[in-house]
Amino acid sequence: MGGWQFANVKDGTFAEYVHVTDADGNLAHIPGAVSAHEALYTTDMMSTGFAAAENAAIPIGGTVAVFAQGPVGLMATKGASLQGAGTIIAVETVPKRQELAREYGADHVVDFGDTDAVEESMELTDGVGVDAAIEALGSDQTLQDAIKVVKPGGTVSNVGYHGDGEYRHIPREEWGVGMAEIDIVTDLCPGGRLRIKRLLRLLANDRVDPTKMTTHEFEFDEIEEAFQLMDEKRTL
Amino acid sequence: MGGWQFANVKDGTFAEYVHVTDADGNLAHIPGAVSAHEALYTTDMMSTGFAAAENAAIPIGGTVAVFAQGPVGLMATKGASLQGAGTIIAVETVPKRQELAREYGADHVVDFGDTDAVEESMELTDGVGVDAAIEALGSDQTLQDAIKVVKPGGTVSNVGYHGDGEYRHIPREEWGVGMAEIDIVTDLCPGGRLRIKRLLRLLANDRVDPTKMTTHEFEFDEIEEAFQLMDEKRTL
Amino acid sequence: MGGWQFANVKDGTFAEYVHVTDADGNLAHIPGAVSAHEALYTTDMMSTGFAAAENAAIPIGGTVAVFAQGPVGLMATKGASLQGAGTIIAVETVPKRQELAREYGADHVVDFGDTDAVEESMELTDGVGVDAAIEALGSDQTLQDAIKVVKPGGTVSNVGYHGDGEYRHIPREEWGVGMAEIDIVTDLCPGGRLRIKRLLRLLANDRVDPTKMTTHEFEFDEIEEAFQLMDEKRTL
Amino acid sequence: MGGWQFANVKDGTFAEYVHVTDADGNLAHIPGAVSAHEALYTTDMMSTGFAAAENAAIPIGGTVAVFAQGPVGLMATKGASLQGAGTIIAVETVPKRQELAREYGADHVVDFGDTDAVEESMELTDGVGVDAAIEALGSDQTLQDAIKVVKPGGTVSNVGYHGDGEYRHIPREEWGVGMAEIDIVTDLCPGGRLRIKRLLRLLANDRVDPTKMTTHEFEFDEIEEAFQLMDEKRTL
Numbered sequence: 001m002g003g004w005q006f007a008n009v010k011d012g013t014f015a016e017y018v019h020v021t022d023a024d025g026n027l028a029h030i031p032g033a034v035s036a037h038e039a040l041y042t043t044d045m046m047s048t049g050f051a052a053a054e055n056a057a058i059p060i061g062g063t064v065a066v067f068a069q070g071p072v073g074l075m076a077t078k079g080a081s082l083q084g085a086g087t088i089i090a091v092e093t094v095p096k097r098q099e100l101a102r103e104y105g106a107d108h109v110v111d112f113g114d115t116d117a118v119e120e121s122m123e124l125t126d127g128v129g130v131d132a133a134i135e136a137l138g139s140d141q142t143l144q145d146a147i148k149v150v151k152p153g154g155t156v157s158n159v160g161y162h163g164d165g166e167y168r169h170i171p172r173e174e175w176g177v178g179m180a181e182i183d184i185v186t187d188l189c190p191g192g193r194l195r196i197k198r199l200l201r202l203l204a205n206d207r208v209d210p211t212k213m214t215t216h217e218f219e220f221d222e223i224e225e226a227f228q229l230m231d232e233k234r235t236l
Numbered sequence: 237m238g239g240w241q242f243a244n245v246k247d248g249t250f251a252e253y254v255h256v257t258d259a260d261g262n263l264a265h266i267p268g269a270v271s272a273h274e275a276l277y278t279t280d281m282m283s284t285g286f287a288a289a290e291n292a293a294i295p296i297g298g299t300v301a302v303f304a305q306g307p308v309g310l311m312a313t314k315g316a317s318l319q320g321a322g323t324i325i326a327v328e329t330v331p332k333r334q335e336l337a338r339e340y341g342a343d344h345v346v347d348f349g350d351t352d353a354v355e356e357s358m359e360l361t362d363g364v365g366v367d368a369a370i371e372a373l374g375s376d377q378t379l380q381d382a383i384k385v386v387k388p389g390g391t392v393s394n395v396g397y398h399g400d401g402e403y404r405h406i407p408r409e410e411w412g413v414g415m416a417e418i419d420i421v422t423d424l425c426p427g428g429r430l431r432i433k434r435l436l437r438l439l440a441n442d443r444v445d446p447t448k449m450t451t452h453e454f455e456f457d458e459i460e461e462a463f464q465l466m467d468e469k470r471t472l
Numbered sequence: 473m474g475g476w477q478f479a480n481v482k483d484g485t486f487a488e489y490v491h492v493t494d495a496d497g498n499l500a501h502i503p504g505a506v507s508a509h510e511a512l513y514t515t516d517m518m519s520t521g522f523a524a525a526e527n528a529a530i531p532i533g534g535t536v537a538v539f540a541q542g543p544v545g546l547m548a549t550k551g552a553s554l555q556g557a558g559t560i561i562a563v564e565t566v567p568k569r570q571e572l573a574r575e576y577g578a579d580h581v582v583d584f585g586d587t588d589a590v591e592e593s594m595e596l597t598d599g600v601g602v603d604a605a606i607e608a609l610g611s612d613q614t615l616q617d618a619i620k621v622v623k624p625g626g627t628v629s630n631v632g633y634h635g636d637g638e639y640r641h642i643p644r645e646e647w648g649v650g651m652a653e654i655d656i657v658t659d660l661c662p663g664g665r666l667r668i669k670r671l672l673r674l675l676a677n678d679r680v681d682p683t684k685m686t687t688h689e690f691e692f693d694e695i696e697e698a699f700q701l702m703d704e705k706r707t708l
Numbered sequence: 709m710g711g712w713q714f715a716n717v718k719d720g721t722f723a724e725y726v727h728v729t730d731a732d733g734n735l736a737h738i739p740g741a742v743s744a745h746e747a748l749y750t751t752d753m754m755s756t757g758f759a760a761a762e763n764a765a766i767p768i769g770g771t772v773a774v775f776a777q778g779p780v781g782l783m784a785t786k787g788a789s790l791q792g793a794g795t796i797i798a799v800e801t802v803p804k805r806q807e808l809a810r811e812y813g814a815d816h817v818v819d820f821g822d823t824d825a826v827e828e829s830m831e832l833t834d835g836v837g838v839d840a841a842i843e844a845l846g847s848d849q850t851l852q853d854a855i856k857v858v859k860p861g862g863t864v865s866n867v868g869y870h871g872d873g874e875y876r877h878i879p880r881e882e883w884g885v886g887m888a889e890i891d892i893v894t895d896l897c898p899g900g901r902l903r904i905k906r907l908l909r910l911l912a913n914d915r916v917d918p919t920k921m922t923t924h925e926f927e928f929d930e931i932e933e934a935f936q937l938m939d940e941k942r943t944l
Contacts, residue, residue, distance in 0.1 A: 022494075050768050050792075060790060061906025061915075082768060084758075084790035086909030105852030112745055138414060141330060162414040170404040178398040179424040188415040198769025201851050205815055207769075258730075264488030286532050286556075296522050296554060297670025297679075318532060320522075320554035343677055358536075434533025441579055453610030611887060634886040640878040650870040651845060651896040660887040 006186070011048045012194050014223060028196040033204040036101075036219070041210035042199035048159055048189040049075020050199070052134045053083045055185050056157035060130035061086035065121050065149050066106070069097040071213050072159055073136035074104050078208055080128060080134070081105030089124055091145075121149040130154060138162045152180040157185055239425070248458060264432040269440040273453070277311075277446035278435035283424040284395055285311020286435070287372045289319050291421050292393035297322035298367035301357050301385050302342070305333040307449050308395055309372030310340050314444055316370070317341030325360055327353045327381075338450060359386040366390060374398045380407050388416040395423055476660070486695060498667040505676040509689070513547075513682035514671035520631055520661040521547020522671070524606045527657050528629035532559035534603035537593050538578070538590055543685050544575050544631055544682045545608035550680050552606070553577030558702050561596055564591045565618075571685060602626060616643050618646040618683045624652040650704040712896070714890045722931060736904040741912040747808075749783075749918035750907035756897040757783020758907070761791050761895050764865035769794035770839035773829050773857050774814070778803040779921050780867055781844035786916050788842070790814030797832055799825045799853075808920060820835050829857040838862060842865055846870045852879050860888040867895055 005021070012018045020026050030039045049072045058064055064080040069092035080088050081104065090101035090224055091112040101109055110120045122129060129151030134144050138160030146156045148171055162168060176182055202208050218226040241257070248254045256262050265268035266275045285308045294300055300310055300316040305328035316324050316356065324347040328334050329349040337345055346356045358365060365387030371379050374396030382392045386409055398404060412418055438444050478492070484490045492498050502511045521544045530536055536552040538545055541564035552560050553576065562578035564570050565585040582592045594601060601623030609617050610632030618628045620643055625697055634640060648654055674680050690698040720726045728734050731773055738747045758915045772788040775783055777800035787813065788796050798809035801821040809854050818828045824928055830837060837859030846868030853862045856879055858864070870876060884890055910916050926934040 037889075054768055057908055059903075060762055061908075061910045063909075072412045079768070079792075082792035082917075084787075084792075084910075086913055086915065088907055102829045116339055125876075135414075143414075145367060158414045160414055162408055162411075165408055168408055168411065168414075169405040172398055172401055175404065176422065178394045178404075179378075179395055180781070181421075181423055183422075184420040186412065186414050186419075187415075187417055191283075195769075195773075198767055198794055200769075201771070202792075207438075207792075207794065225827055295667075295670055296551070297667075297672075297674045299673070315532070315556075318549075318554075318556035320556075320679075321532055322670055322679065323677055348674055368573075431531075431533075434531055434558055436533075437535070438533045438556075441555075441559055443558065516829075520761075587756075607886075615886075630886045632886055634880055634883075637880055640880055640883065640886075642876040642878060644870055644873055644876055647876065648849075648894065649872075650866045650868055650894050653895055655894075656892040658884065658886050658887075659889055664808075 001029045016220070021106065025193055026191070028062055031204045033202055034200055037087070037214070038203045038209075039077055039200060040090050041213075042196050043167050045071040045213070046076045046199050046202075046208070046210055047191065047195065048072050048187075049077075050079035050082070051160040051187045051190050052076040052136060052157050053079030053085075055131075055155070055187050056080070056083075056134055057155045057183070058085050058132045060084035060085045063087045063089070063125050063128075064132045064134065065089040065091060065110075065130045065146070066101075066134045066136060066229070067095070067117070067135035068135075068160070069101045070136065073097075073134070074100050075115045075210065076136050076159065076215060077101050077133045078104040079123035080132075082202075082207065084131075085123070086101060086174070089121055089130065091121070091142075096188060103212060104208075109135055110143040118145050118148045123147075125151075132157060133234040134158075135160045143168050147182070147184070148172055150180065150182055154182055156182065156184045157187070201231055239467045241306060249280075252456070253406045256454070260472040261429055262427070264429045264436060265434055266329060267440045270436055273447055273450070274439045274445075275436060276406070277449075278432050278439070280425055281428065282435050282438075282444070283431060284308050285313075285372070286315035286318065287423045287426055288312040288372060288393050288395040289315030289321075291317070291371055291423050292317045292319075293391045293419070294321050294368045294370035296320035298359050299323045299325070299364075300368045300370065301325040301327060301346075301365070301366045301382070302337075302372060303327045303353070303378040304371075304373035304396070305330070305337045306372065309333075309370070310336050310449060311446065312370045312372050312395065313342050314340040315338050318370075318438075318443065321368075323360070323392055324415050325357055325366065327357070327378075339448060340444075349412055354381050354384045361385075361387075370394075379404050383407055383420070384410040385416070386418055388412055388418065390418055391418045392418065393423070394420065399403045488692070497665055498663070499573075500672060501664045503583065503672055503676045504560050505708040506672055507535070509686070510675045510681075510685055511672060513685075514668050514675070515616070515663070516661055516672075517543040517547045518680070518682055519667065520544050520659075521549075521608070522551035522554070523553030523610060523662055523679075524548040525557075525658045527627070527659050528552070528555075528606055528654070529627045530555045530604045530605035532556035535559045535561070535597050535600075536604045536606065537561040537563060537582075537602045537618070538573075538608060539563045539589070539618055540607075540609035540612040541566070541573045542608065543698045545569075545606070546572050546685060547682065548631065549573050549578050550576040550609050552604075554674075554679065559596070561593055561602065563593070569649050575651045575684060577681075590620045592616050598622075604629060607632045612637060612640050615640050619643055619654065619656070620646040622654055622682075623655065624648055626654055628654065628656045629659070630656065658677050659704075724928070733857045733898070733901055734785075736908060737903045739908055739912045742908055745922070746911045746917075747908060749921075750877055750904050750911070751899070751919070752897055754907050754910075754916070754918055755899065755903060756895075757785075757844070758787035758790065759895045759898050760784040760834045760844060760865050760867040761787030761793075761840075762783050763863070764788070764791075764837070764842055765839035765863045765891070766791045766793050766840045768792035769834050771795045771797070771836075772840045772842065773797040773799060773818075773854070774809075774842045774844060775825070775850040775854055776845035776868070777801045777809045777845075778801070778844065781805075782808050782921055783918065784842045784844050784867065785814050786812040788840075790910075790915065791841075795832070795919050797829055797838065799829070811920060812916075826856045827851050831856075833859075838866060842866075842909040843868045848873060848876050851876050855879055855890070855892070858890055860884055860890065862890055864890065864892045865895070866892065870902040878920050 064085045090106035098109045133146035133150045135158040247412035300321045326337035336344045368384045371382045371394040536557045536701045562573035570581045605618035607630040772793045800813035804816040806817045839855035843854045843866040
């Protein structure tokens with residue numbers, strides 16, 4: 001179900017106790033070595049961000065550009081690292097996120113406020129382009145940029161939620177006029193017991209520390225305030 | 237090299253004799269059971285059209301829509317059949333091509349002159365959409381239609397050459413707002429000895445008869461007339 | 473669940489009515505064009521035999537050898553045909569099954585009573601070996617033969633149930649001393665609504681007629697006699 | 709050619725200068741940041757060991773057992789780490805290699821001198837078995853052990869060279885009687901410019917330090933002594 005049911009259809013998922021259908025498929029024990037704080041990240045940011053990297057068909061030692069370093073983008077950067085990328089380029093303009101991107105494995109950070117992200121990415125790859133480009137924002141511009149920087153035979157992996165506009169635009173020439181074996185793939189947060197167990201294992205064995213991304217912490221009864229904060233997207 | 241070198245770079249490929257680099261990788265013997273007329277099709281129409289179907293990740297018994305039934309589209313239809321498609325919908329308006337589409341395995345022919353190809357395809361799949369949609373024309377409209385008829389988790393396989401315009405347009409909603417696991421993949425005619433040998437085998441063992449698509453035949457010294465005909469795209 | 477639950481754990485699957493868990497995932501409507509007689513084959517012989525071919529990574533136009541032509545082997549032969557095999561070699565000694573193998577797409581039938589199946593298969597492929605070898609019996613000998621006839625880079629796809637003996641034997645040299653990129657893969661009958669729907673579609677659109685394999689028919693209340701017949705494996 | 713030609717057929721590969729066929733496909737520039745000492749590892753140990761991990765279909769966060777920690781096994785351990793394994797079990801009895809295994813990413817080291825490697829691996833995975841088992845030795849025993857510890861649906865990835873004996877033995881029951889979707893795959897050191905460039909990139913960006921495995925260093929004119937040492941397999 002990829003979490004869809006619990007996030008969008010089923011009532012009560014923010015209550016103290018919740019009924020879970022197909023519990024054997026949907027519930028995972030949290031190992032003792034993993035805190036609730038850490039575990040929380042497996043259900044969305046880690047699963048979604050890693051999926052972006054898994055779908056990107058990154059060859060071991062390959063080059064990857066990750067557009068946008070929000071929590072999903074940061075986990076995509078970490079995911080690219082966990083998939084054996086040889087060079088990771090993170091595209092981001094917020095300093096705190098740039099810093100985290102480096103901590104999660106980015107070799108280069110391209111600040112699209114200062115420079116053209118496509119030009120810079122091409123230069124960093126000696127004009128060749130990247131093996132894989134990950135779109136973690138959901139805008140027409142970054143999807144276009146991702147297509148522009150990927151080389152023939154490469155993959156554009158989208159996990160951004162594209163919320164508005166009638167179309168997304170594929171730049172025809174950089175797409176190789178439809179003949180360059182560039183794949184454009186998409187995904188939604190994958191879930192289920194087996195996957196979440198694997199993600200928990202990455203936490204238990206110290207492969208990743210997602211808590212670096214945490215900006216605020218709340219107690220259970222402060223949930224309304226937490227939602228309000230999220231709704232307003234207050235900056236760091 | 238996918239034929240690129242011989243088609244676009246190397247001189248002399250229309251002479252009586254031609255120098256072939258890496259002959260072991262690029263030359264295939266034509267079996268006795270296969271005529272030169274048949275064999276000719278392996279080097280482009282069969283290889284390109286079949287590649288469209290191979291890349292489309294058609295599950296055995298799955299549903300496929302093939303947009304445009306020119307020679308590549310017809311071979312994509314045949315390719316879908318050879319990949320085990322359970323239902324094949326061919327979209328085409330030229331009667332002769334519609335007829336050939338049926339011979340090559342189409343279960344339904346949608347005439348986009350009479351009807352809306354997207355609506356009709358959705359109706360033929362009970363509103364579900366197809367597992368795979370093949371674009372064999374190279375226009376913005378058919379690519380959009382292909383994206384519109386493919387269901388979540390499905391594949392849009394493009395082999396059309398997109399020759400003009402700045403952009404191709406992805407219809408955002410039908411694309412599942414970037415989260416529906418719809419892959420858009422592209423390819424160019426794959427070549428090489430091993431592939432061409434396999435395609436020749438399909439001819440030798442009567443799996444396909446591409447000569448039904450032949451509209452004109454020429455002797456070697458009529459080559460200029462042949463090119464003129466192709467250039468003018470004289471209709472059937 | 474791949475049918476396992478219904479075949480081995482759940483009671484009542486041979487009653488007039490049966491309780492089905494996760495009905496949305498496990499029940500498929502039989503289309504009007506498909507008889508109950510035909511539909512029956514989707515749940516085992518077609519699904520298992522086709523899976524053998526799907527797992528065999530057959531390149532379009534590739535060569536395939538199918539060892540044993542019982543109902544699963546026959547459907548593997550048909551599956552290889554539906555996956556676009558260019559040459560299919562069926563290994564079988566029972567005349568009725570040899571005949572059916574040809575009807576389901578075999579180009580050559582090798583009678584291992586008359587000839588060495590490995591030698592004959594190598595000869596039929598000009599000493600190269602096949603792209604894919606399917607084991608549909610479950611014996612040590614045929615698995616070894618399958619490994620022997622597959623070429624470097626090829627796939628051995630097993631669907632035979634290996635019921636006895638402590639070991640299966642991989643012939644070391646023909647296996648390429650563990651370095652020839654030969655994959656040995658296995659599977660069990662895959663099930664579920666989506667798959668069965670696709671298989672029913674193949675029946676509805678006349679891609680395959682499994683009823684040619686039927687040797688006996690029974691009414692519902694003759695079920696005990698039917699089981700007795702199966703148990704005794706009475707020959708044709 | 710996977711290095712085969714240069715290793716086994718072509719003369720002069722140990723001379724000061726050597727003729728390289730298809731130079732565009734077979735030669736890679738060594739970046740300034742990479743020493744010759746490091747680069748040497750890309751052509752065999754890194755490429756072979758990483759291939760073992762790449763072929764093992766390790767899900768991100770999955771469990772992996774690597775049998776034998778010679779240079780290929782150690783790079784397989786590192787490769788599993790670079791592919792995002794959540795738990796890595798290294799099976800080895802030589803203390804120096806055990807230590808290196810931990811440095812390259814092993815979470816657990818199983819000393820088969822002290823304990824049963826299969827039992828211990830099963831225990832470390834709560835009786836479930838591993839997602840992937842890598843055979844990096846080339847013996848019948850370790851291949852059997854690899855099959856025994858892999859769980860249904862998992863992959864046994866062999867890169868060991870199996871140099872003697874008529875057969876390798878598949879333990880029938882642990883193999884799931886041929887129906888457990890366990891794949892047994894094999895490979896040889898993959899080569900070529902693009903791959904070697906990617907491996908050099910991993911060195912340039914400090915993803916791995918293979919020089920920890922170096923036990924002896926020689927000047928070019930000491931090559932005979934070096935070969936003698938290798939031939940005698942003098943221990944550490």
